[in-house]
Amino acid sequence: MCNILSVKTVIARISEGKIKSLDIIEVESVGEAIKKVVSDILKEWDPEKHDLIITRHESSEISESKESIPIYVLSPSSEWVGEELIEKEIITVFPYVNEELTNEVLRVLSDYNLKSLVL
Template sequence: MKILILRAEYGEIKEKMISEGDLNKILKEVIIRTLDLWDPNKSDLIVVRHSQEITIKLPIKKEQYDLYSQFNLRRKGDYASFDVPLYLVSFENQWIDNNIVDSKVFVVSPYIDDYVSEKIEELAINITSPENEKEGEEEELEE
């Protein structure tokens, strides 16, 4: 199985790799690698399993159907959606009230195709965007 590994920092993709192997084994290798990058005095080290919904406009090709149907493919009007399992390894973060703001993360997921890879890259960028940190601070000030 092909596995997508992304490292995102402050709203930018710093590293993108596609590896061949077992998802759990590669995830554990990424976590071990993360230990060298993590500063325990600065933040928590958090690993979260997540399912990301991906939406694509219909019609789709037979090859796409074959790929996406492995991930709970369903139709919603003119669109199809499916859930991609992924792991978020956050190694630089801060808590603002009850919310966590991630600055540096690895995202590990099955590599399905370029379209899905782009959507997961967008997710990694959004998660680590400095704008998310500002929004958290603004929410804290409003209370």
């Protein structure tokens, strides 16, 4: 039975500019999905080697869509090289609106991830 108050949420793992995994799940809230992802990431994160960065953006910052949704970007394997931040892998969590917006957000974040690897 589907929970009437559930929210479709996108969780994608991007590495080297490529989408490594993509799941669309139904959860009580996007916030709960983020907490679960962070909890899972903490198990594999190495604080001796990497920073763990979590940022929140609005889709209006990267999309011309009329929809404005929160986009959370988690970077469990980021490193500073001089003044540059290298994000080897990012995980994004955001509410699912439609396929077009999902594809646009993932394209922009994949491009960003790839560019962050090039110094």
